[in-house]
Amino acid sequence: MRRASRQAWCEAPAHTFTLAQGVGAAPLARSTPTLPTRAQRAVGKDTPKKLCTISSFDLTLYKIPLNMNYFEFYQIPESFFIDETELRKKYHQITKQLHPDFYTTASQIEQQLAIEKSTLNNQAYKTLSNLDSRIEYILHIHGLLENIPPLPQDFLMKMMDINEAVEEGKKNEVKENILTIKKQLWQEIEPILKNYPKSENPKTDLEKVRLYYLKNKYLDRLLEK
Numbered sequence: 001m002r003r004a005s006r007q008a009w010c011e012a013p014a015h016t017f018t019l020a021q022g023v024g025a026a027p028l029a030r031s032t033p034t035l036p037t038r039a040q041r042a043v044g045k046d047t048p049k050k051l052c053t054i055s056s057f058d059l060t061l062y063k064i065p066l067n068m069n070y071f072e073f074y075q076i077p078e079s080f081f082i083d084e085t086e087l088r089k090k091y092h093q094i095t096k097q098l099h100p101d102f103y104t105t106a107s108q109i110e111q112q113l114a115i116e117k118s119t120l121n122n123q124a125y126k127t128l129s130n131l132d133s134r135i136e137y138i139l140h141i142h143g144l145l146e147n148i149p150p151l152p153q154d155f156l157m158k159m160m161d162i163n164e165a166v167e168e169g170k171k172n173e174v175k176e177n178i179l180t181i182k183k184q185l186w187q188e189i190e191p192i193l194k195n196y197p198k199s200e201n202p203k204t205d206l207e208k209v210r211l212y213y214l215k216n217k218y219l220d221r222l223l224e225k
Contacts (some may be wrong), residue, residue, distance in 0.1 A: 066116060069141060070124040080135060080193040082128065091125040135213055144210045151214060168224055179218050185212055
């Protein structure tokens with residue numbers, strides 16, 4: 001009875017896992033028949049009930065450079081306001097697909113590649129799942145954080161007054177003023193963020209976003225004092 005059960009597990013078609021498609025993308029060569037691991041059973045509802053060992057490395061992983069654009073990695077459009085539910089879904093899907101249990105019989109090179117892609121997945125998700133880091137990342141990939149221009153003089157003059165208030169020990173007053181300025185900055189930039197990149201001049205909008213980013217970072221440093 002036990003022998004027949006083991007044979008039944010291996011009669012099912014072998015499957016592989018791809019970053020874009022998930023379960024069942026392409027057939028793989030059969031390997032030594034074993035029962036599926038816990039990670040394989042956790043991939044999702046589409047996982048076949050009968051499954052051979054997944055020992056062949058998914059070749060689609062080789063095609064993903066470690067410096068790949070994070071939006072392209074998740075196959076989502078570049079935007080400041082993304083579908084965070086879809087991002088989270090793809091992150092967890094890839095995390096399951098790269099689980100070490102799938103590569104227990106793979107070569108050391110293949111296991112290392114899986115680890116590197118898993119690291120890329122974690123870094124990409126951490127960056128895109130947070131609005132502030134998403135803003136910084138978009139500015140970075142467009143080269144707008146390489147040669148940073150000086151902040152406007154009128155803004156710097158206001159900051160001098162706030163710094164003086166900090167030195168005088170007026171912490172509560174300073175915090176209230178800073179939060180008010182941050183709120184005003186956000187109200188000015190929010191429509192631009194929402195309209196990107198569909199506006200008539202995305203480049204100009206990105207420059208405005210950079211100015212917002214630099215001002216906001218300055219204010220955050222003051223709040224930390």
